[in-house]
Amino acid sequence: MVVCPECDGTWNSGEVVKGEIITCPDCGVELEVLNVEPLQIAPAPEEEEDWGE
Ligand SMILES: [Zn+2]
16 A cells, blocks of 8 residues: 555555655655655656666
C-alpha cells in the first residue's frame, strides 16, 4: 500500500523497487521510491536530468 504525500490517496502499487518512479493515480504526482521495506516514498524531482552517455 502506498500513501501519497500530496493528496493522501492510497493505492496498491504492486511490486516496486528502490529508485523506481511511481505515479499517484489520484493526483498524478510522481513519487520516487526511497526504500522498499519499510516503504518510503518522496515527491520525485520535476525536472528530468539528462545524464548523457
Ligand atoms: Zn496523490
